[in-house]
Amino acid sequence: MSEKSIVQEARDIQLAMELINLGARLQMLESETQLSRGRLIRLYKELRGSPPPKGMLPFRQTGL
Template structure:
């Protein structure tokens, strides 16, 4: 029987800690660390002071193509793709670094955070499985998330062609 490395275990705990602090759900922790569910739950409670939320992860790929989520998801995935292409950082570490940069951009520009870490992780999985893809806008040339199976000749993004009801939420009306 092989003995577990303390350094390896410490790295796993640090990764889980980073993910929890960024708001990752338990399923994301389980998929990206080698720690047991029980240890992850204890760690989550220690860091957040509450039990991890229960229930299924958000699954719909349609969420990523609606107006405001598409803008934020596209921003995140462009950061992620830049990191993957120009650094030696990959997998969950690239998601963490990209998400932190996304959060910095949101804070600097006083924007509302729309994309959670769990949704960012899900987005990367949708792109890897080719459920979604990134294509350029024909007007601004920016890269945006679209459904893979739809026809996208002459795609115009939600920033170049803002929907009439964009940003008019019940919260803003109240």
């Protein structure tokens, strides 16, 4: 198993921070970065002051 590059990890953290500030959910962060769920939750709490929202993503059933 190859060790993760420190540079790649820094890029992932920066991307996650930008996405969190834009309101991205944890599932989006997991799909766009290689950071662990635990690290993403800690980062989210540090930036937002609260844990990420739980449950399903909001949706609308009305047609366009």
